[in-house]
Amino acid sequence: MSDMTSQDQIPAPSGRMRRKGDLPHKDCAACGRPFAWRRKWARCWDEIRFCSDRCRRTRRAP
Ligand SMILES: [Zn+2]
DSSP, X not given: OOOOOOOOSOOOOTTSSOOGGGSOEEXXXXXXXXXXXXXXXXXXXXXXXXXXXXXXXXXXXX
């Protein structure tokens, strides 16, 4: 048996991947559930109100 510890899995330095906690969140106007920022919403994040297209269609009228 070898006593050396394998270091195949070295923790990547921070910066490459964002943590989920770092992403902004919003509450869906339809289902009320919080949803996280997505890359496809990068340009229109301020306008996003629904977590998905489904909620976008099925939004309730007051
Ligand atoms: Zn929703």
